[in-house]
Amino acid sequence: MIRLWLSREKGIAIREQLSAQLLLGILSRSLAPGERLPSVRELARRLKIHPNTVSAAYRDLAARGWLASRRGSGMFVTEAKISEPEGGVDGFARAWIEEGLGRGFSIDALEIALAKVRREFQTDGHVPRFLVVHPDRHLADILATEIAEAVGRPVAHADLEDASRFIIAETCVLVTAACEAQVLRELQPAHHRVISLNTMEEVIAGRNSPKSTPLIGIVSRSESIRQWTSTLLPALGFPLTDILLRNPSEPEWQDGLAVCDLVAADVKATLELPRNIKPTIFRIVSDDFLRQARELMTARKV
Numbered sequence: 001m002i003r004l005w006l007s008r009e010k011g012i013a014i015r016e017q018l019s020a021q022l023l024l025g026i027l028s029r030s031l032a033p034g035e036r037l038p039s040v041r042e043l044a045r046r047l048k049i050h051p052n053t054v055s056a057a058y059r060d061l062a063a064r065g066w067l068a069s070r071r072g073s074g075m076f077v078t079e080a081k082i083s084e085p086e087g088g089v090d091g092f093a094r095a096w097i098e099e100g101l102g103r104g105f106s107i108d109a110l111e112i113a114l115a116k117v118r119r120e121f122q123t124d125g126h127v128p129r130f131l132v133v134h135p136d137r138h139l140a141d142i143l144a145t146e147i148a149e150a151v152g153r154p155v156a157h158a159d160l161e162d163a164s165r166f167i168i169a170e171t172c173v174l175v176t177a178a179c180e181a182q183v184l185r186e187l188q189p190a191h192h193r194v195i196s197l198n199t200m201e202e203v204i205a206g207r208n209s210p211k212s213t214p215l216i217g218i219v220s221r222s223e224s225i226r227q228w229t230s231t232l233l234p235a236l237g238f239p240l241t242d243i244l245l246r247n248p249s250e251p252e253w254q255d256g257l258a259v260c261d262l263v264a265a266d267v268k269a270t271l272e273l274p275r276n277i278k279p280t281i282f283r284i285v286s287d288d289f290l291r292q293a294r295e296l297m298t299a300r301k302v
Helices: 014-027 040-047 051-063 089-102 107-123 137-151 177-187 200-204 223-236 287-299
Strands: 067-070 074-077 129-133 156-158 171-176 191-195 216-219 243-246 262-265
Touching: 014 051, 014 089, 040 051, 051 067, 089 107, 129 137, 129 177, 137 156, 137 171, 137 223, 137 287, 171 177, 177 191, 216 223, 223 243
Parallel strands: 129 156, 129 171, 171 191, 216 243, 216 262
Antiparallel strands: 067 074
16 A cells, blocks of 8 residues: 555645545556555544545545445455556656646646645655666566565655656665666666565475475566566476466466466565465565665664
C-alpha cells in the first residue's frame, strides 16, 4: 500500500485528497492492477479519519472504474490494463492534469497544490529519499517493495532510462552489486548504497534435495528473477522439466499453475495470482540490508 499524505488545513477536503492520492497511485502503478486495498475500517484507523470518508473515496473511484468490489474480499484495483502514457513522465503529468480539470480544479490550483505537496515531501522529517535503480524495472519494483515494507516508508524505483528524472541532491540511489558500475557511470548519483541480496547458499542452507519431483510454478514479471530461480531450483535438486516459469504480462500465464504442487511468487506477483492459489512468497533482499535501511530511516540521514 502506498504512503498517503493528508493535510487537515483548510482547503481541499480529506475525501478529495484521499481519492486523488489513490488515483495517482493507480496511474503510477504503485497500486498494481488486482491489488487489494485495506478495508474501510483499517484505512480509517491508520489515517485517523472517519470510516465514511474512506468509504466515500472508495465509492468515488469505483464509480469511475478505477476500483472494483469483490463480495467478501474487499476493494481491489481494477484488473483492466492501464496503458503507458505517451511521452513518459510528461504523458503521466498530462493525464493527471486532465483528471484534475475533469474534477473541476483549475490548472493554477493544481500547480499550487503540486508545489505544496512537493515541499511537504522534501521537508517531511528529512527522511532519506531512496530510489531503487536497476535495468530490469520489474526487479527494481520488487526490490523497492520489499525495502518499503521493512522501513515503513515509500521507496521509489526506476530503470536506467527514467531514473535521472527522479534524482535530486538528497536522493540515495540503491543498486545491486551486478549493476552498480553501470548505474554509477550513467547517473553519477551523489549518494548510493548497494543492496545485498540473499545468496543461493543462504537460500539452500539446511535443505536437502527433494525425495520426489513436485511440479513447481515460479511467477514474476522480472526476467532477472525468472532466470535466477531457474538456476536456483536445479541446485536444490528440482529438474528444469518440473518447473513452470510464468510472467503475468504474457497471455495465458496462469495456465498450469492450478496443478502445481507449489507456486512461488515475488511480493508483487503474489497480488496478481488467482484467489484459489496460495503462493509461497520468496524475498530477495537480505535481512542485513533491511536492517541497515531501517537504521537510515531512524537516523534520518543518508
